Amino acid sequence: MPDAGCRTPNAGRQTPGVARRARWLLHKTARRAVPALVALLLVSSMAGCGGGRDAFPNQPVVLICPWAAGGGTDRVARQLAVSLEGELGVPVNVINATGASGVTGHTRGALARGDGYTLTLITAELNMLHWRGLTPITPADFQPLALLNRDPAAIFVRKDAPWQTLADLDAHVLANPRALKASGTALGGIWHVALVGWLTQIGAPADGVRWISIEGTAPSLQELMAGGIDIVASSLPEARSLLDAGEIRALGVMADTRVAQFPDVLTMKEQGVDVAIGVWRGVGVPAETDPDAAAYLARALERAVTGSDFREFMRQAGFNWDYQGPQEFTATLAGLDRRFGTILGSEAFADLGKGVVGPRVFPAVLVTIGLLTLGVLLGTRQLGRTGGLDTFSWHGAARVAAVLGAVAFYLVAGESLGFVITTFAILLALMRLLEVRWPVALLVSVLVVATIYQVFANVLRVPLPRGVFGW
Amino acid sequence: MNSALLQAVELALLSPYVWLVIVVSSLYGTFMGAIPGLTATMAVALVVPIVYFMDPIPSMAALVTLTACALYAGDIPNALLRIPGTPASAAYTDDAFGLTQQGKGDLVQSVCLLASAFGSIFGALVLIALAPFLAGIAARTFSVVEYFWLYVLGLSCAVVVSRGSMLRGLLALVIGLLLSMVGLSSVHAEARLTFGRPELYQGINFIPAMIGLFGVSEILRNMFAPRLSDLAPVPEEAGAAGVADTTWRQRVASAAGAKATTQGLPFLLRQRWHFLRSSSIGAIIGMLPGAGADIAAWVSVGLSKRFARHPEEFGRGSLQAVADGSAAKNAALPAAWIPALVFAIPGDSITAIVIGILMMKNVTPGPDIFTTQAPVVYGIYLLFIATAPVLLVTGMLAIRAGAVIRRTPKRILLPVILVFCITGSYAINGSPFDVFVMGAMGLLGFVLDRRDVPSGPIILGIILGTPLEERFIQTLTSTGGGLLAFFGRPMAAMLGLIAVTLWVMPLVLWMRERRRAWST
Numbered sequence: 001m002p003d004a005g006c007r008t009p010n011a012g013r014q015t016p017g018v019a020r021r022a023r024w025l026l027h028k029t030a031r032r033a034v035p036a037l038v039a040l041l042l043v044s045s046m047a048g049c050g051g052g053r054d055a056f057p058n059q060p061v062v063l064i065c066p067w068a069a070g071g072g073t074d075r076v077a078r079q080l081a082v083s084l085e086g087e088l089g090v091p092v093n094v095i096n097a098t099g100a101s102g103v104t105g106h107t108r109g110a111l112a113r114g115d116g117y118t119l120t121l122i123t124a125e126l127n128m129l130h131w132r133g134l135t136p137i138t139p140a141d142f143q144p145l146a147l148l149n150r151d152p153a154a155i156f157v158r159k160d161a162p163w164q165t166l167a168d169l170d171a172h173v174l175a176n177p178r179a180l181k182a183s184g185t186a187l188g189g190i191w192h193v194a195l196v197g198w199l200t201q202i203g204a205p206a207d208g209v210r211w212i213s214i215e216g217t218a219p220s221l222q223e224l225m226a227g228g229i230d231i232v233a234s235s236l237p238e239a240r241s242l243l244d245a246g247e248i249r250a251l252g253v254m255a256d257t258r259v260a261q262f263p264d265v266l267t268m269k270e271q272g273v274d275v276a277i278g279v280w281r282g283v284g285v286p287a288e289t290d291p292d293a294a295a296y297l298a299r300a301l302e303r304a305v306t307g308s309d310f311r312e313f314m315r316q317a318g319f320n321w322d323y324q325g326p327q328e329f330t331a332t333l334a335g336l337d338r339r340f341g342t343i344l345g346s347e348a349f350a351d352l353g354k355g356v357v358g359p360r361v362f363p364a365v366l367v368t369i370g371l372l373t374l375g376v377l378l379g380t381r382q383l384g385r386t387g388g389l390d391t392f393s394w395h396g397a398a399r400v401a402a403v404l405g406a407v408a409f410y411l412v413a414g415e416s417l418g419f420v421i422t423t424f425a426i427l428l429a430l431m432r433l434l435e436v437r438w439p440v441a442l443l444v445s446v447l448v449v450a451t452i453y454q455v456f457a458n459v460l461r462v463p464l465p466r467g468v469f470g471w
Numbered sequence: 472m473n474s475a476l477l478q479a480v481e482l483a484l485l486s487p488y489v490w491l492v493i494v495v496s497s498l499y500g501t502f503m504g505a506i507p508g509l510t511a512t513m514a515v516a517l518v519v520p521i522v523y524f525m526d527p528i529p530s531m532a533a534l535v536t537l538t539a540c541a542l543y544a545g546d547i548p549n550a551l552l553r554i555p556g557t558p559a560s561a562a563y564t565d566d567a568f569g570l571t572q573q574g575k576g577d578l579v580q581s582v583c584l585l586a587s588a589f590g591s592i593f594g595a596l597v598l599i600a601l602a603p604f605l606a607g608i609a610a611r612t613f614s615v616v617e618y619f620w621l622y623v624l625g626l627s628c629a630v631v632v633s634r635g636s637m638l639r640g641l642l643a644l645v646i647g648l649l650l651s652m653v654g655l656s657s658v659h660a661e662a663r664l665t666f667g668r669p670e671l672y673q674g675i676n677f678i679p680a681m682i683g684l685f686g687v688s689e690i691l692r693n694m695f696a697p698r699l700s701d702l703a704p705v706p707e708e709a710g711a712a713g714v715a716d717t718t719w720r721q722r723v724a725s726a727a728g729a730k731a732t733t734q735g736l737p738f739l740l741r742q743r744w745h746f747l748r749s750s751s752i753g754a755i756i757g758m759l760p761g762a763g764a765d766i767a768a769w770v771s772v773g774l775s776k777r778f779a780r781h782p783e784e785f786g787r788g789s790l791q792a793v794a795d796g797s798a799a800k801n802a803a804l805p806a807a808w809i810p811a812l813v814f815a816i817p818g819d820s821i822t823a824i825v826i827g828i829l830m831m832k833n834v835t836p837g838p839d840i841f842t843t844q845a846p847v848v849y850g851i852y853l854l855f856i857a858t859a860p861v862l863l864v865t866g867m868l869a870i871r872a873g874a875v876i877r878r879t880p881k882r883i884l885l886p887v888i889l890v891f892c893i894t895g896s897y898a899i900n901g902s903p904f905d906v907f908v909m910g911a912m913g914l915l916g917f918v919l920d921r922r923d924v925p926s927g928p929i930i931l932g933i934i935l936g937t938p939l940e941e942r943f944i945q946t947l948t949s950t951g952g953g954l955l956a957f958f959g960r961p962m963a964a965m966l967g968l969i970a971v972t973l974w975v976m977p978l979v980l981w982m983r984e985r986r987r988a989w990s991t
Contacts, residue, residue, distance in 0.1 A: 095900070097900055212945050213658040213948070215941065223614055226617075357947060359659040370645035383924075396696055399694035400917070403687070403691055403913075434699060452894055
């Protein structure tokens with residue numbers, strides 16, 4: 001059945017003569033039209049792939065966000081992308097390269113091509129991860145272009161907690177070391193560092209309050225409400241709703257001056273504890289980026305960040321807007337990096353992760369259960385082959401290998417040949433392997449690749465490998 | 472309150488602009504949910520810069536409709552291609568796809584659509600009736616211990632529902648949990664099982680894993696057929712396609728898919744008590760921040776198997792599993808808004824975006840949102856209900872469009888699906904490593920499938936492994952190491968008891984059977 005490719009099940013139900021004639025007509029037209037159609041579609045699939053102007057930037061810019069879609073940093077990134085698009089005149093696409101507490105995104109951003117087309121939304125973790133030995137990437141691997149905001153840390157307790165002021169809490173912590181529990185982020189995260197900063201200032205040991213490693217401010221606040229912990233350290237806007245509802249109290253904010261949107265929250269400095277720690281967000285490009293492109297981007301960023309749209313967004317979203325240009329931001333980063341080095345190098349963080357349950361315990365337990373299960377299954381002969389398509393054949397195995405080979409080809413060639421060529425080759429090769437006739441295989445390949453490319457890259461603007469040709 | 476309700480009706484239901492937003496976002500949401508690799512979260516993140524410029528009610532209309540439709544649409548490739556569009560759909564992938572293979576494709580699609588739509592309405596009614604009351608309870612009772620037991624329960628259900636023996640399900644679960652350990656562990660601040668490869672630091676993303684374990688392994692299974700002629704198209708519905716539509720009206724109805732879409736209704740009506748149970752489970756679990764639709768679907772299918780008349784069908788082609796899972800996942804969606812609206816505690820990344828947008832509109836979530844911002848809150852309620860009929864219509868069109876896939880010859884379809892799998896996996900993070908994960912998981916799923924080891928528990932293991940370990944360690948660190956802490960609070964003790972029973976019961980039954988076998 002060599003022509004199965006274009007036959008529909010319904011064709012058989014029509015009268016044989018009509019079907020034959022229709023198929024013949026289809027063949028005749030297909031043979032002439034397909035090459036022309038293929039060429040036309042290939043051209044149209046490239047539409048909107050950029051490339052008219054010579055000056056930088058003439059193709060879409062990528063903004064890497066090291067944190068998940070929906071979080072605070074992601075929202076800032078997406079709003080910045082909108083404002084920056086207006087300044088640059090080319091699309092700015094946000095990519096969430098998440099995972100490993102920010103290592104993934106920062107690493108990918110620092111190692112990107114230095115052509116100015118990859119920006120990274122760098123965050124406070126850039127100052128911390130390398131001191132903890134989690135990544136070799138340091139602030140020196142980036143050219144900082146613009147600081148966007150700074151949010152100082154604050155300390156919160158439940159509404160029914162006995163401590164009315166920071167002094168009450170200080171006294172309690174000093175009198176009862178290791179009695180209270182706190183969270184706000186994972187072990188060694190920014191809010192943990194802030195809490196240790198406060199403890200050190202009041203003369204308590206760095207583990208005077210036990211840190212429960214809960215990733216994220218929202219689940220930490222939930223835990224505070226549920227009574228599992230006593231203190232949450234986080235930024236003020238993240239706790240705004242519970243604060244406004246009177247469910248929790250802020251005892252002090254770790255900044256030199258009060259935060260404009262929270263005038264009632266006293267600074268720690270006012271209460272005699274001199275500590276200023278917080279998060280920041282900024283934009284950077286890889287260190288060896290072309291200086292002209294970097295300067296162009298820095299000017300565009302300055303206009304975007306200081307523009308009224310972005311400032312209004314930051315104000316409404318509760319972020320503490322704070323712009324600094326490249327020089328000033330570079331100096332700020334270097335200073336912060338030294339300060340975090342001192343805190344994270346202290347003995348408080350030396351035995352980080354040496355908790356009750358070590359990192360090998362869970363995997364070991366799982367391997368044991370897995371081996372036991374496997375043993376019982378094999379022992380009772382329950383792992384036999386099943387299913388109708390059981391018979392082994394070299395043809396079948398070759399086809400399976402071809403599919404896996406197609407995936408491997410995408411991995412090897414995708415980034416250099418680009419999405420369009422790679423997927424076109426995969427589709428065509430696999431369909432030919434399954435003996436789909438040439439005209440049908442060509443037509444389907446072009447149609448599918450063109451549609452996916454247009455929808456993904458141009459309408460939805462999700463990332464696809466660009467390759468040397470830009471598509 | 473009444474004036475606020477009237478105002479909400481006027482804002483949400485009588486404005487043509489809002490309806491336009493609803494229709495457009497339902498089409499967009501259905502599309503995003505139906506394409507493997509494009510998720511509801513991504514759909515929401517992509518429209519954030521647009522909805523930011525809208526008024527509160529239209530922007531909420533966009534988000535409510537789009538998430539409900541995307542969550543439903545995950546069922547379409549689930550039944551057609553064996554690729555769950557969302558992790559929640561993975562709870563009944565083998566059932567839905569199995570039924571499609573048996574030639575009951577239209578029926579499955581219809582049940583999914585109707586159960587999702589009714590589940591959404593049920594969840595919205597729960598949101599309306601109990602939001603402020605339940606939110607307080609949930610926030611004050613659920614600490615890390617309770618979450619630990621909840622995750623254990625969800626994982627246990629994944630083992631219970633899987634086809635064949637529980638041991639094979641357990642093996643799959645352990646594989647999934649081990650895969651979740653790969654990468655940087657935030658509780659330990661240490662990288663594990665990475666073999667020095669920096670790519671493995673980020674861990675194994677469950678979306679490419681899901682596409683690989685289900686979609687790619689299905690492609691491989693088909694490709695493994697000895698002869699090309701074995702790649703037969705899926706059997707057509709008996710009586711559905713064969714009978715010609717004679718009158719004009721019938722033809723229109725059949726083109727719109729109305730007949731095909733409503734054929735699941737009698738089944739659902741017969742199953743109404745099961746439906747109520749599943750939707751309630753969905754609403755309750757959905758309300759707990761961080762648990763959400765995934766666990767809801769699994770727990771609901773697990774319970775459904777316990778009460779089912781034909782438990783042996785589960786995992787191979789049980790319509791009841793499809794109906795119960797589908798209803799629970801969509802009922803969980805409105806419920807997830809409860810903690811978000813009342814305490815600004817987001818249950819998932821979608822509600823996190825919702826909170827962000829509400830704050831931008833100067834609507835601050837909090838317990839007093841019901842008094843200070845009543846029109847907005849009632850508007851959201853009404854939108855959840857108004858979405859259901861739109862979902863039905865969009866779903867009908869989507870099913871109709873999806874039916875083309877069933878008629879496409881597999882030798883064309885398989886390569887195209889592979890390209891979609893690759894594109895979707897890449898698009899999640901723009902990372903080639905995710906494509907590698909997809910390929911590797913495809914091979915793993917293919918091998919395990921031939922030994923009748925289910926893939927569903929692997930997915931849930933990858934999703935819940937990290938939080939399970941974190942909650943375990945958090946419980947121990949906060950008590951200083953006592954194992955009694957796991958039963959130290961009333962709710963924890965209750966959940967723990969249920970979970971332990973779930974595991975001990977089969978063991979006791981098995982021992983009793985053995986003893987009886989010995990005595991005879």
